Structure formats: structure tokens, C-alpha cells
Amino acid sequence: MTVxxxxxxxxxxxxxxxLNTALDLFSEKGYFNTSIHDIRCAAGVSTGAIYHHFQNKxxxxxxxxxxxxxxxxxxxxxxxxxxxxxxxxxRAIIEKMFSLTLEQPRIMQFVLLAQxxxxxxxEPPICSSKPFQAMKKVVADGITNGEVRELExxxxxxxxxxxxxxxxxxxxxxxxxxxxxxxLDEVVECAWRGIKA
Numbered sequence: 001m002t003v004x005x006x007x008x009x010x011x012x013x014x015x016x017x018x019l020n021t022a023l024d025l026f027s028e029k030g031y032f033n034t035s036i037h038d039i040r041c042a043a044g045v046s047t048g049a050i051y052h053h054f055q056n057k058x059x060x061x062x063x064x065x066x067x068x069x070x071x072x073x074x075x076x077x078x079x080x081x082x083x084x085x086x087x088x089x090x091r092a093i094i095e096k097m098f099s100l101t102l103e104q105p106r107i108m109q110f111v112l113l114a115q116x117x118x119x120x121x122x123e124p125p126i127c128s129s130k131p132f133q134a135m136k137k138v139v140a141d142g143i144t145n146g147e148v149r150e151l152e153x154x155x156x157x158x159x160x161x162x163x164x165x166x167x168x169x170x171x172x173x174x175x176x177x178x179x180x181x182x183x184l185d186e187v188v189e190c191a192w193r194g195i196k197a
Contacts, residue, residue, distance in 0.1 A: 094191075159194040
């Protein structure tokens with residue numbers, strides 16, 4: 001009888017495996033209901049391997065959170081590239097966020113729905129993170145160039161993206177009858193009507 005073993009992961013590959021496993025468990029069970037032992041068992045690594053890369057569970061969660069925010073920021077930058085005007089960039093951002101919600105729901109659930117301040121008290125709120133600042137800047141640029149009426153930039157950004165973010169939450173909660181992307185045109189149109197010059 002032969003015993004099969006998982007290949008031993010090392011370095012960055014092991015770290016990514018732990019982060020992906022933590023993402024699954026945090027999304028499924030919540031941060032407080034997930035232990036390092038749970039992550040170790042699900043990832044198939046030793047406790048020592050986890051502590052080699054992360055000081056504790058909070059450090060692991062922070063690393064995961066920062067990594068996902070970086071991915072979101074890059075996705076927003078990619079979505080805006082080559083787009084002219086505020087409306088086109090806003091639509092591209094919402095379309096990208098809707099696609100990510102459908103394709104990678106556990107990532108979006110962790111970023112949007114987890115109560116990060118409860119276990120990452122030193123991190124700024126999600127709305128102050130780089131991706132949300134980038135969304136606000138798109139709208140602020142629209143105010144500057146006259147495409148968006150004179151509004152406080154946070155009010156304009158909330159009006160433009162708030163409905164889309166709520167629709168993403170409804171998708172993650174399993175409330176919507178159709179895939180999120182089916183609502184794209186209507187969501188963008190309603191939001192744009194609220195801020196256009």
C-alpha cells in the first residue's frame with residue numbers, strides 16, 4: 001500500500017496557500033470562528049509554517065486584506081485605462097466590480113462585508129482605502145472638467161457608486177433574481193443621472 005503525500009509547499013507558494021485558505025474560511029465561517037488550527041488543517045501545512053509567515057491570526061488577516069485591496073486597486077486602474085470621460089470610467093469601474101463579484105465572490109465578500117475594524121482596529125475604514133479613493137478621484141475629476149455638477153466629492157462618489165456596491169451585497173447575499181451584470185445599464189444610468197452636470 002502506498003501513501004500519497006501532498007507536495008511540500010515552500011516560500012511564497014506556501015504563503016499564498018495559507019492566504020487563500022484563510023480567505024475561504026473567513027468568508028465561510030467568519031474571522032472570529034476561524035482559528036489558526038482550522039487554517040493549518042485546511043491548508044495542509046504545519047502551525048510553524050503559518051507562524052513563519054504571519055505573526056498571528058490578526059497579521060494573517062491584515063496581510064490578506066491588504067493583498068485583496070491591492071488587487072481591487074489594480075482592477076480599477078485597469079478598468080479605467082483607455083476610457084475617456086467620467087461617465088465611461090465610472091461605468092467601467094462598476095462593470096469590473098460586478099464581474100469580480102460574480103467571478104470571485106469570496107474575495108468581494110471579505111472586502112465588502114467583513115467587519116474589518118473589529119479585528120484590524122488600526123486599519124483605516126474600507127471607504128478610506130486606495131480603491132475607494134480611486135473611485136472618488138474619478139468623480140472629482142468629473143467635477144473639475146464639468147461633466148459632474150458641483151457637489152462635495154464624497155457625496156458625488158457615494159451617489160455614483162453606492163447603489164452599485166449595494167447591488168453587489170445583494171448578489172453576495174443571494175437575493176437577486178438575475179446575475180448582477182444584467183442590472184449594469186440600469187444601475188449606471190440611475191447613478192449617473194444623480195450627478196451629471
